[in-house]
Amino acid sequence: MALTTVLVSVEGVIGGNAYQHNKVNQWTSNVVEQCLNQLTKLGKPFKYIVTCVIMQKNGAGLHTASSCFWDNTTDGSCTVRWENKTMYCIVSVFGLAI
């Protein structure tokens, strides 16, 4: 469910755009804000961390990893990869139970 929420937010913000250096800052903030708003609307007792990386397609490589110290039964994460012709976007959502 978090997956679809995130995808929708990303598509909504950077859907049909090409990479523009002056706008990327604003895009990342918007993506993150929208994701968070949608997650809080779910009304669950969780603390959320949302991370968004937007990178220009240049032939360079990119790797992301995350390691967490939490309670496996109550906490979880979800990572979404999105791309178009000019850029990559990776969004990670972590949810920690209160």
Next chain:
Amino acid sequence: MAAEQNTDSLSVKALKDHTDRTEASPSGNRTSFRPRAASIISESGSVASGGPNVKGDLRKMTTQKMVMTGLRKMSIVAKDVLTKRRMSKPAIQLQYENTYKMHPDDGTKFASYRVEEAVRGELEKHLEDMKYDPTKTARLTKQICDKILDKVKDLNFPRYKFVVHVTMGQNGNQGMVEASRCIWDDKTDNYACITYKNASLFAIACIYGMYFE
């Protein structure tokens, strides 16, 4: 008269076997089978009468063997049943009571500067001589992530949950932005973000510390 006597003796024997079985010791199924085994042997034994009867003796031996293996199998089955019964008991589930601690103790709050110092040192130590290699960097990212998590755990912040997020990439002339936003309790939770760059690669490490009420 003789026939009657025979039947009487047989019935008496049957009764005796029955009583033997009921008087068997309470442990397991083993002892309850012995009287029956004995009666089988005695019956077969009683059939062969007079003179040397090799076939009868052999039959006696084979029946004995069959009975003994039967007994052994029964005892193995009985053992399995007992152990399975012991193992199938569910473990007692621990239930933790509330501590009603809403804030961390003095001096145990997530200190960003301490985490930054420790993690920056760790990153520099591991990535100083590294060159970007597409096949190895994936594994290296995961390794660094685990090492940073261990380092943060060693800094001793009790009742804190940690999330470590590491991004590593090739240092080409591309543009990149990373943003992060959190919903948490501002008084107790915090984060530390460290960037490292060398000639061929860059690394961004974000460590989030959330207090577990």
